[in-house]
Amino acid sequence: MKLTSNLSGGRLTMALSGELDQHAAKELAVKMEERLEADLPRECVLDLGELRFMDSSGIALILRVCKRMRALGGRTRVENVQPQPMRVLDASGIGRIIEID
């Protein structure tokens, strides 16, 4: 599991690569929240282009970022979702809460 982030003009892009399960999410949640606190972005983009696998631990993580962004008055967008993570997002109904493209 790898996280790369990039802040530009108030938009924080965090790109996840690898497999996002509970094992990976434990560490990742801390890292992502640290980034949000440090950068205080207006918009957060989660780039899942290199994310090969995700289970419901990923859903919980995305919702957590979303909640934090709302508290900051900002938006969250999820993009480049691969087929397996997309099925998990669909099954969870999270698409009604967050922006996915």
Place this chain on the structure above:
Amino acid sequence: MNELNTVTFDFPSRSVNEAFARGAVACFAAQLDMTLTELGDVKTAVSEAVTNCAVHAYPDSIGNIRMRLRILEGGVLEIQVKDKGRGIEDVERARQPLFTTGGEDRGGMGFTIMESFMDTVKVRSRVGSGTTVTMRKRVGRRPAGR
């Protein structure tokens, strides 16, 4: 249903073994002519069941997880994940979407995902003695109309 092949794994409930369990099921299921989507669904369901053992069954210790995989007649893959952990008080309620005893880092969507990705999901549990989740899915490319 006739059993054509089976393997059983015992492993400790360390979270690093979530990935092991997904890999093991992918290897075993390679004997079936699955689509990529089916393979993804099965790996996801296993990941959910094994994660529940690591997180909920044995919250403050490491316990044993037994995963039994079976291929049954007619292209049916059966996955059984068994723990001897805490058990579930009310299985009906636990299976409901968004129900979780796990707090902020859990979403309560594990059983929902197992149910939507597998054909059947059975849960047997006793408080104090453990939980067994048995899931089945008919897989494989079949000619249309059969």
